Amino acid sequence: MSETELLALLRELDDPERLEQPLHYDRAATSLAFSRLIRRLEADFGAPCESEHDTQDSSEYGRIRVPADATICGTRIVVCVSKFGSLAEICADNPGAFLSTDEACEEGALDPADLATVEQALTELSYVSVPEELLESDYKGPSALEHFAARPTWWTRFFGSM
Secondary structure (H helix, E strand, O other): OOHHHHHHHHHHHOOOOOOOOOOOOOHHHHHHHHHHHHHHHHHHHOOOOEEEEOOOOEOEEEEEEEOHHHOOOOOOEEEEEEOOOOEEEEEEOOOOOOOOHHHHHHOOOOOHHHHHHHHHHHHHOOOEEOOHHHHOOEOOOOOOOOOOOOOOEHHHHHHOEO
16 A cells, blocks of 8 residues: 555544544454464464564554564564554564664665565455554544653554553
8 A cells, every 4th residue: 555545544544532442343353363463474484473462551452573583684573463454563673673664674674575474464364564654653633642642653543552
């Protein structure tokens, strides 16, 4: 999706009455999809992945960590999954460690082949990958997020603690 399309999707999913999860949130379906993603990444990288899920007081559902020793560059890959619209974010090392996956690739922390592997898994499992740099842009939506962050971002809205 283009940046314009992704921003339109983020605005569409943004319900100021429902900060933690969407109106018709299906916890069981989200858990099942997350489990499928874990299994897929473990198969693709040939290693067990750590995960945490069903995050409380957050719009993030969970995170999957591909271990550093399973990646080409030796840096772990973290996939964050939102409770909203199957949104996902791919990060080298940790969210915020790099400005983007492009920067991580340029600095030799993330190999483009590993990134493509994760992106393909997300696409095939019906997740929407949102670039970190877009999520870190200033939030311009109807939800009151000033209570949760001094400078609200789209990441605050769809992956942050509420």
